[in-house]
Amino acid sequence: MIHTRDLTRSFTTKSGTVQAVRGLTLDVEAGELVAFLGPNGAGKSTSLRMLTTLLAPTSGSATVAGHDVVADPHGVRRRIGYVGQGHGAGYGQRLGEELVTQGRLYGLTRAEARTRAARLMADLELEGLEKRHTSQLSGGQRRRLDIAMGLIHRPDLLFLDEPSTGLDPHSRANLWAHIARLRDDYGTTIFLTTHYLDEADTTAERVVVIDHGTVIADGTPDDLKGKVAGDLVTLETASEGDARQAAEAVAAFAAGGSLDTSGPTVRLRVDRGDSALPQILRAADARGLELRTVQVQRPSLDDVFLTLTGRSLRESAA
Numbered sequence: 001m002i003h004t005r006d007l008t009r010s011f012t013t014k015s016g017t018v019q020a021v022r023g024l025t026l027d028v029e030a031g032e033l034v035a036f037l038g039p040n041g042a043g044k045s046t047s048l049r050m051l052t053t054l055l056a057p058t059s060g061s062a063t064v065a066g067h068d069v070v071a072d073p074h075g076v077r078r079r080i081g082y083v084g085q086g087h088g089a090g091y092g093q094r095l096g097e098e099l100v101t102q103g104r105l106y107g108l109t110r111a112e113a114r115t116r117a118a119r120l121m122a123d124l125e126l127e128g129l130e131k132r133h134t135s136q137l138s139g140g141q142r143r144r145l146d147i148a149m150g151l152i153h154r155p156d157l158l159f160l161d162e163p164s165t166g167l168d169p170h171s172r173a174n175l176w177a178h179i180a181r182l183r184d185d186y187g188t189t190i191f192l193t194t195h196y197l198d199e200a201d202t203t204a205e206r207v208v209v210i211d212h213g214t215v216i217a218d219g220t221p222d223d224l225k226g227k228v229a230g231d232l233v234t235l236e237t238a239s240e241g242d243a244r245q246a247a248e249a250v251a252a253f254a255a256g257g258s259l260d261t262s263g264p265t266v267r268l269r270v271d272r273g274d275s276a277l278p279q280i281l282r283a284a285d286a287r288g289l290e291l292r293t294v295q296v297q298r299p300s301l302d303d304v305f306l307t308l309t310g311r312s313l314r315e316s317a318a
């Protein structure tokens with residue numbers, strides 16, 4: 001559905017050339033729900049703008065929904081929906097009219113546009129708001145209207161740029177449920193950016209992390225947590241001296257040497273907590289060390305992000 005090879009984009013500014021995207025190579029298959037993550041300035045928007053034909057690449061190639069973004073931008077546009085960060089809907093119209101007008105712009109007949117609008121209003125819980133002016137909608141309703149606008153022509157692929165930003169937690173949860181359902185009910189491929197890693201974690205089955213214009217990680221949230229951050233094992237011993245001994249005993253299990261002690265507590269990252277734990281317990285036992293508590297925590301996607309980019313996405317969003 002999306003195939004890019006060495007896609008680059010640079011900008012010439014007064015102070016020199018900015019390489020916004022450098023060699024993006026990516027394959028997304030039909031029906032995937034992919035979260036595209038990266039710190040500020042990583043090149044997400046520039047990539048999205050190239051994939052949606054709003055910006056020409058400097059070099060490299062990309063086919064989106066079967067059409068080349070440079071040779072056949074109209075072909076791409078007919079098959080995709082794009083919901084940007086700003087609101088797509090105008091302010092003067094009523095919600096129902098807005099959707100029908102959008103459908104007409106995509107070449108649907110008025111009857112088709114009406115049927116489709118009614119269906120989308122039902123799917124996105126906008127029923128009963130048909131006559132409401134778009135300026136009188138809540139943030140969540142507006143965002144769902146934006147998504148309905150992006151879907152009116154039944155695209156195979158939907159790009160969403162920060163779909164849930166600015167919404168309260170309840171509306172965000174609702175919106176994500178809608179997004180996941182779109183994929184499940186219609187097989188729509190979804191490619192989105194977000195600053196909410198916990199939401200990407202629960203909704204997207206694939207996460208692509210970009211930094212400095214290139215992909216630095218690509219996998220399921222679980223893969224990335226295992227490979228990149230590792231599980232955190234916390235051992236609570238009886239004393240600081242015991243902690244030092246325990247640290248020595250278990251040092252060999254720490255992935256990439258990530259082990260620290262603080263007071264009677266030892267913390268280490270391991271590739272897989274479930275298989276490392278019995279070995280850690282045996283090693284402590286062999287030295288006659290008493291462990292008061294043992295905890296294994298799966299890392300969050302934020303831990304993965306921090307390990308990969310040296311920045312938390314929350315910091316970078318601030």
Ligand SMILES: Nc1ncnc2c1ncn2[C@@H]1O[C@H](COP(=O)(O)OP(=O)(O)OP(=O)(O)O)[C@@H](O)[C@H]1O
Binds near residue numbers: 021045
């Ligand atoms: N029109 C432009 N002219 C010059 N530089 C640009 C232009 N657009 C983007 N850039 C630069 O390219 C780099 C990538 O920007 P981009 O907007 O793609 O990042 P992003 O990952 O979307 O960031 P954010 O999360 O802040 O939206 C940044 O250094 C940015 O300043």
